Amino acid sequence: MSSLPPVRGKLTPNAPLAPLVWFKSGGAAEWLFEPADADDLAAFLAALDPAVPVMGLGLGSNMIVRDGGVQGVVIRLGKAFASVEQLDETTLRCGGGASGILVSSKARDWGIGGVEFLRSIPGTVGGFVRMNGGAYGRETCDILVDCDIVLRSGERRVLANADLGYTYRHSNLPEGAIVVRATFRGFLKPSDAIQAEMDRIAAAREESQPLRSKTGGSTFKNPEGHKAWALVDAAGCRGLRRGDAQVSEKHCNFLLNLGEATSADIEALGEDVRARVKAQSGVELEWEIQRVGVAK
Numbered sequence: 001m002s003s004l005p006p007v008r009g010k011l012t013p014n015a016p017l018a019p020l021v022w023f024k025s026g027g028a029a030e031w032l033f034e035p036a037d038a039d040d041l042a043a044f045l046a047a048l049d050p051a052v053p054v055m056g057l058g059l060g061s062n063m064i065v066r067d068g069g070v071q072g073v074v075i076r077l078g079k080a081f082a083s084v085e086q087l088d089e090t091t092l093r094c095g096g097g098a099s100g101i102l103v104s105s106k107a108r109d110w111g112i113g114g115v116e117f118l119r120s121i122p123g124t125v126g127g128f129v130r131m132n133g134g135a136y137g138r139e140t141c142d143i144l145v146d147c148d149i150v151l152r153s154g155e156r157r158v159l160a161n162a163d164l165g166y167t168y169r170h171s172n173l174p175e176g177a178i179v180v181r182a183t184f185r186g187f188l189k190p191s192d193a194i195q196a197e198m199d200r201i202a203a204a205r206e207e208s209q210p211l212r213s214k215t216g217g218s219t220f221k222n223p224e225g226h227k228a229w230a231l232v233d234a235a236g237c238r239g240l241r242r243g244d245a246q247v248s249e250k251h252c253n254f255l256l257n258l259g260e261a262t263s264a265d266i267e268a269l270g271e272d273v274r275a276r277v278k279a280q281s282g283v284e285l286e287w288e289i290q291r292v293g294v295a296k
């Protein structure tokens with residue numbers, strides 16, 4: 001790519017993505033753009049050659065970045081997109097880069113219940129909206145009213161919940177669209193009861209998941225009528241290794257980078273697991289983790 005449109009934010013060529021994702025593996029972004037605000041993002045995308053691919057990046061908590069890196073422009077929403085405001089008694093307006101912890105903590109402070117589950121999902125509002133992130137019986141589509149997006153063309157749109165075609169861990173967000181803001185609605189609930197629920201969720205997480213590891217969260221979607229972790233376990237994959245990539249002993253729907261794993265190791269381990277599960281139970285596991293970029 002020879003020249004890119006001028007911006008007010010930060011545009012970095014050949015930017016390593018490994019430090020920005022949970023697995024701590026993978027190659028660089030051809031360009032990394034951290035827009036100053038939504039107008040900066042919209043103007044940039046409108047002027048950018050339409051042939052250049054664009055991808056959003058949150059905390060990289062659900063992502064394998066392949067070792068050859070990501071072509072085109074990766075867009076990361078920084079501080080300018082991390083605000084959380086109260087719109088009315090039960091409604092929050094959140095920047096696309098705000099974390100789940102921040103959103104759920106603000107909701108608690110304002111006595112807005114129903115948002116506690118975001119406490120336990122490491123990610124940003126943009127990632128939650130795109131992935132329909134969920135836990136403990138609730139998911140993003142239960143609280144989303146609407147979201148502001150910037151399309152790949154630079155055009156700005158407001159999408160209502162129904163426009164996103166939500167299903168389990170999936171939305172119809174258009175390719176290359178970036179979520180810059182979302183409105184969430186909960187219900188009135190005393191702050192101390194919200195805090196108690198957040199504590200319960202945090203403790204349950206701590207007990208069942210390798211939270212301080214280099215991982216990408218749940219690797220495979222739960223197939224209809226099954227738990228992915230149980231199928232992986234039954235296929236004998238708990239603790240399975242490939243180089244420094246390992247199926248977690250603690251929660252076997254999590255893959256780990258024990259230190260020096262490449263993204264190729266991690267992805268190949270995931271494919272090994274899929275093949276073993278297919279052979280053992282006949283079930284075809286579907287990746288939940290987004291695998292992006294090109295192999296080396």
Ligand SMILES: Cc1cc2nc3c(=O)[nH]c(=O)nc-3n(C[C@H](O)[C@H](O)[C@H](O)COP(=O)(O)OP(=O)(O)OC[C@H]3O[C@@H](n4cnc5c(N)ncnc54)[C@H](O)[C@@H]3O)c2cc1C
Binds near residue numbers: 130
């Ligand atoms: C320890 C651990 C536990 C987890 N537990 C859960 C869980 O219980 N439930 C659950 O649902 N997930 C879980 N996850 C996965 C992950 O946290 C969620 O999928 C989360 O929604 C990802 O958010 P993110 O902002 O980090 O997105 P990323 O991982 O950076 O990206 C995920 C996808 O969203 C897109 N994206 C990111 N930001 C934007 C944006 N602003 N606009 C448009 N697209 C965007 C990316 O292009 C990519 O396709 C877990 C992960 C870890 C590491």
